[in-house]
Amino acid sequence: xxxxxxxxxxxxxxxxxxxxxxxxxxxxxxxxxxxxxxxxxxxxxxxxxxxxxxxxxxxxxxxxxxxxxxxxxxxxxxxxxxxxxxxxxxxxxxxxxxxxxxxxxxxxxxxxxxxxxxxxxxxxxxxxxxxxxxxxxxxxxxxxxxxxxxxxxxxxxxxxxxxxxxxxxxxxxxxxxxxxxxxxxxxxxxxxxxxxxxxxxxxxxxxxxxxxxxxxxxxxxxxxxxxxxxxxxxxxxxxxxxxxxxxxxxxxxxxxxxxxxxxxxxxxxxxxxxxxxxxxxxxxxxxxxxxxxxxxxxxxxxxxxxxxxxxxxxxxxxxxxxxxxxxxxxxxx
Numbered sequence: 001x002x003x004x005x006x007x008x009x010x011x012x013x014x015x016x017x018x019x020x021x022x023x024x025x026x027x028x029x030x031x032x033x034x035x036x037x038x039x040x041x042x043x044x045x046x047x048x049x050x051x052x053x054x055x056x057x058x059x060x061x062x063x064x065x066x067x068x069x070x071x072x073x074x075x076x077x078x079x080x081x082x083x084x085x086x087x088x089x090x091x092x093x094x095x096x097x098x099x100x101x102x103x104x105x106x107x108x109x110x111x112x113x114x115x116x117x118x119x120x121x122x123x124x125x126x127x128x129x130x131x132x133x134x135x136x137x138x139x140x141x142x143x144x145x146x147x148x149x150x151x152x153x154x155x156x157x158x159x160x161x162x163x164x165x166x167x168x169x170x171x172x173x174x175x176x177x178x179x180x181x182x183x184x185x186x187x188x189x190x191x192x193x194x195x196x197x198x199x200x201x202x203x204x205x206x207x208x209x210x211x212x213x214x215x216x217x218x219x220x221x222x223x224x225x226x227x228x229x230x231x232x233x234x235x236x237x238x239x240x241x242x243x244x245x246x247x248x249x250x251x252x253x254x255x256x257x258x259x260x261x262x263x264x265x266x267x268x269x270x271x272x273x274x275x276x277x278x279x280x281x282x283x284x285x286x287x288x289x290x291x292x293x294x295x296x297x298x299x300x301x302x303x304x305x306x307x308x309x310x311x312x313x314x315x316x317x318x319x320x321x322x323x324x325x326x327x328x329x330x331x332x333x
Contacts, residue, residue: 003080004078004079004080005078005081005303007077007078008075008076011072011075012076014075015069015073017072018065018069021065022065057328060320060322060325061321063317063320063321064318064321067314067315067317067321070310070311070313071310071311073310074307074314075307078307079303079304079306080304081303082302082304089129089130089208090146090178090179090208091125091131091132091209091210091211092131092132092133092146092175092178092179092208093121093122093132093133093211094134094136094174094175094211095133095135095157095212095213096166096171096212096213096215096243097135097136097137097160097161098136098138098163098165098166098215098216099162099163099164099250100215100216100244100248100259101215102162103215103244103248103250105244105245105248105249106245106282106283106286107283111162113243113282113283113286114213114243114286115158115160116283117283117290118290120287120290120291121211121290121291121293121294122150122154122157122294123150123294124290124291124294124295125294127148128148131146131148131150131153132144132146132147132175134171134174136170136171137162137165138163138164138167138219139163139165139170140167140171142174142178143156146178146180165219166214166218166220167220167221168212168218168265169218169223169224169225169226170221170227171212171227172210172212172228172230172231172238172269173230175210175238176210176230176231176236179210179234208236209236209237209238209239210231210236210237210238210239210275211238211239211241212241212266213241214240214262214266215242215244215261216261216262218265224269225268225269225272229272232272232273236273237274237275237276238269238270238273239270239276239277239293240266240270240276240277240278241277241280241286241289241293242267243280243286244260244261244281245260245281246261248260248261261279276293
């Protein structure tokens with residue numbers, strides 16, 4: 001069971017009890033043939049017990065032991081980690097549209113692959129989570145304010161065009177400004193959308209999160225390290241994706257200019273803000289990364305009590321042991 005853990009792990013020591021019973025049962029079964037051979041009237045034995053269950057005689061004992069184990073596991077307070085949507089959550093998708101994104105080290109180009117992956121991200125974000133689209137080159141634009149209109153987001157992604165420069169820090173600041181509960185650089189809350197905040201009391205909403213994709217380093221505006229500290233103070237995790245390879249090049253005025261990926265800066269942003277970092281060197285890898293980010297965007301991890309499942313399993317196993325014992329031996333175990 002994915003993400004399963006036990007809040008009272010000390011009670012797992014009680015599993016030694018059914019283990020001891022299992023050993024005792026096996027020992028008794030190994031000694032049983034010697035006692036059987038002492039019964040010299042085999043013909044009489046066949047008449048007294050003509051219908052012996054054979055291997056089935058072990059099933060009630062096995063079901064009993066498994067049922068006891070399930071009970072022990074239930075008393076150890078098992079919980080499972082689950083991703084659950086946050087109330088009125090908002091996620092900002094910040095995409096790098098600097099000229100370096102025209103590099104073709106990722107087929108057909110970095111920008112084309114980023115568009116496809118971003119569209120997939122929008123499709124997978126859970127219902128009820130609002131998405132905002134921010135793009136950045138040397139300037140930053142809020143293309144789509146927080147909305148649940150997926151068609152509008154996909155259309156905006158399809159219209160993306162390239163520009164000079166890279167302003168990662170400014171992109172983070174702009175993303176913070178559109179989140180409904182985030183605190184911006186001047187100490188005020190972000191504007192967000194009216195629908196996201198209307199009728200909601202302070203403290204009832206999540207500040208949201210940011211997913212930022214870039215292939216280069218900051219060349220204009222405030223630094224990404226400064227912006228990351230602002231996001232940390234606002235309680236907004238920034239998950240970063242470094243996209244491209246070290247072999248990327250673009251043509252500028254007839255000259256070939258290398259555009260390697262700067263992973264260190266993006267890794268630092270994710271670490272500072274308690275976000276996640278991923279590097280993608282192909283369109284397939286980028287799609288996989290964005291699919292994972294899309295499924296968990298606007299969610300939080302909570303531990304759910306699953307002891308009821310173990311209790312139900314124990315009940316079924318114990319009833320099965322009782323039924324088998326009654327049918328084959330006319331007695332309860």
